[in-house]
Amino acid sequence: MSQKPLKIAVLVSGSGSNLQVMIDAMKSGNLAIDIVGVISNREDAYAIIRAKDAGIPVSVLSHVPNGRRMGINTFEKYALQQIQDWSPDLVVLAGFMRVLSAQFINNMPCTMINLHPSLLPYYKGLDTHQRVLRSGDKYHGCSIHVVTPKLDAGQVLTQAWLAVDVLDTPKSLAKRVQTLEHRLVPYTLDMMIKKVIDIDTIRVGRMNGMIPLPLKFWMDNE
Numbered sequence: 366m367s368q369k370p371l372k373i374a375v376l377v378s379g380s381g382s383n384l385q386v387m388i389d390a391m392k393s394g395n396l397a398i399d400i401v402g403v404i405s406n407r408e409d410a411y412a413i414i415r416a417k418d419a420g421i422p423v424s425v426l427s428h429v430p431n432g433r434r435m436g437i438n439t440f441e442k443y444a445l446q447q448i449q450d451w452s453p454d455l456v457v458l459a460g461f462m463r464v465l466s467a468q469f470i471n472n473m474p475c476t477m478i479n480l481h482p483s484l485l486p487y488y489k490g491l492d493t494h495q496r497v498l499r500s501g502d503k504y505h506g507c508s509i510h511v512v513t514p515k516l517d518a519g520q521v522l523t524q525a526w527l528a529v530d531v532l533d534t535p536k537s538l539a540k541r542v543q544t545l546e547h548r549l550v551p552y553t554l555d556m557m558i559k560k561v562i563d564i565d566t567i568r569v570g571r572m573n574g575m576i577p578l579p580l581k582f583w584m585d586n587e
């Protein structure tokens with residue numbers, strides 16, 4: 366029996382390599398997903414080209430920090446309208462670099478998840494690779510978590526780990542973590558499609574206790 370694909374809207378600000386991984390998985394049929402639209406808050410994001418090349422609807426809602434082009438409130442108003450129009454089952458923040466308001470998050474009609482380059486709850490916020498190196502941590506990685514009004518603090522769903530090398534720099538760590546992200550994103554979506562992670566349940570925050578989360582740990586040399 367053919368399964369209804371998981372409808373996904375993706376918010377981006379930059380290169381969109383994680384978006385590309387989702388596009389490739391959709392096109393190859395490896396994941397039963399339908400990327401119904403992409404929103405970028407930057408008009409120069411390479412992710413826009415990736416989405417357009419794949420024939421995915423793109424909404425560019427460009428805003429700058431001083432609000433000259435479009436303030437964050439206006440951005441959120443149009444973004445929410447657009448998401449409501451696309452009516453996805455899931456919103457994925459994949460390299461979306463703006464902090465969203467509690468109102469926007471609470472009004473989201475479906476579950477929203479974020480990809481974060483650290484082993485949450487450690488290193489919320491920016492410059493995670495530098496901070497990991499400065500602290501002399503042995504391990505680093507990335508997390509996918511539910512977006513809640515508290516920054517990077519929602520339920521962690523999945524994580525991928527790597528061992529920090531003595532020769533690592535912020536740049537090398539960023540590259541190694543991104544390689545992990547490219548595995549973690551499709552893995553997490555697959556868990557949602559298979560209902561191992563129930564996106565409706567995590568929305569209301571009742572996931573804990575059903576299965577131990579985060580769901581998966583692995584090292585990059587596995």
Ligand code: GRF
Nearest residue numbers: 379380381382383460481482
């Ligand atoms: C990723 O490294 C993610 O962890 C961070 O932004 C980056 C996005 O990369 N939040 P890309 O735009 O998917 O290439």
